Amino acid sequence: MKIAQKTIKFLLIAAITFFSTVGFASESDKKHDDQNDGGRVNTKEEVEAYILHHIKDSHDFSFWSYTSDEGERKHVGFPLPVIIWSSEGLVTFMSSEFHHNDDGHVIVEKNGLKFAKIHSKIYELEKGATTVSFDETHHATNAHKLLDFSITKSVVGILLIGFLLLFWFSRLAKQYKTKQVPTGFARVLEPLVLYVRDEIARPNIGEKHYRRFTGYLLTVFFFIWVLNLSGLTPLGFNVTGQLAVTGCLAIFTLVIYTVSGNKDYWMHMIWMPGVPVLIRPVLAIIELAGALIIKPFSLLVRLFANISAGHIVVMSLIAIMFTLKESLGVVGATGLSLVLSFFITLIEVLVAFLQAYIFTMLSALFIGMAVADHSEAH
Amino acid sequence: MVTYNLIGAGLIVIGAGIGLGQIGGKAMEGIARQPEATGKIQTAMIIIAALLEGLAFGALFLGK
Amino acid sequence: METLLNDFSPGLFVVSTILLLALIALMVKFAWKPILNSLEERESGIENALAAAENARKEMQNLQADNAKLVKEARAERDAMMKDARDVRDNMIAEAKEDAKEVTTKLIENAQASIQQEKQAALAEIKKNVAELSIGIAESVIKKELSNKNDQLELVEGLLKDVTLN
16 A cells, blocks of 8 residues: 555656656757757767766756757756846846857846856846957956856755755654664665764764764765765766865865864964974974865865766766767667766766765864874874 | 876876875785775775875866 | 866855755754764663663573572482481481380390299299108108118118218
């Protein structure tokens, strides 16, 4: 009975998703030939442009696009709201007004201001300009970037995964009220929570302090892991491949270990005991740079680079289908691409976990260094 | 300019590759010597590999 | 570096910071705190249960040891009691035997004594009877013999002869 209910629920959700997607599929626009939003992907340059476009954040949630028989580009997906802080204040409109244009040819006028989207970034045109003009290196000359608080695809990803995590783990928390051992999906989550607590937080931070930081570490671990994995699904989130998101996570860790650092930690950082006085300032500079810049920078770049590189590799291998069509034939290229991308995707599943683990582990390590009692050492 | 960057990237990858190889090889030796310490060695190996990787990526992106 | 900075979106940074702070706060409040508390409770519960089981086991062992001791003591006591009883019985038997022996010997002695007495009495009677009889016989013999003189003389002579011989 329960299974039947679940099946019905699942089918309902699937049907709603499908029909709403189809409902949005009516959007279409004439494609400019020089547009690099990932319309046609046949040549090497188009593949590269497509991949680079995918790696970036996007203002609309598109599943796929195709060219209809009439030569029109059809996009399947949702438009997302654009919220920007322009020179005239807050401006909001739906991203569908750009008609999937990504090279500044479509100008949206709001509140007397003109906006264009170039490479997934929204630009505000200078007063008086009607079209975006570019210099030789394809930089806009008469438009400038804005503070863009839009609900982009990454924000949707964060929200989605955030709600998912909240739902899963609050249900796990509720289960403990009635029983000792959780059942169902929560039973899968429990050992993961225990793993993070016992293998990451406890050994790296120490028995005395680990409780304070376990909540943060758990959140970060599951957030990164689930987002990494969702990036491998056809939804194609690249949230953990956005510098802004990884930077935000790294800065959280930085703030936590800077704020919770004890006297010993700062002592060792600023005025290292046990070394000649002359060397101490030099060491202080190195230590400060290490703690405040290098550690968070390595955290943010590692996650960003690994996930972005993973996406690029997977997509490049899929693109073998097109790029090697001439030399290997359709079947050969497709088969090669299928086999390679399959195995790389498997590796990426591992990397998804590994990166979440390493980020959490290093955060725990840094926090542990900041709160450790140095009294027994030195 | 692009070529220099590519050479730099190549050098970084060579360096990182040697480093990772060292880490992995030594970890394997350690595990072979003391199989009961496998867990600890693996954790330490992953941390050091991650640090090295961060360095390599940082250099790659700085040069890009 | 330039591309990195170009890719970096300050707006997304602000939005994700707000969302992540909210997520961490909500997760800590609604998920991690209760989960970790329950887990710790459960772990301490398990530890306590294990400790209790260990204690119970030890107590059980102690009890068993006590039981064994008690059984041993009881057995020893029983053995002692049985030994005592056996001794008492043996003593009683021995005493009884002794008494009986004494009684029988006394009885036998008495009997022998009385038999002796009877025998003496009987012998004395017999002697008396024999003496009386012989005296009577002698009287009658002598009465008859001493009716003539010669015979008397002869007797005296014979008696005298005997005397000299003694």
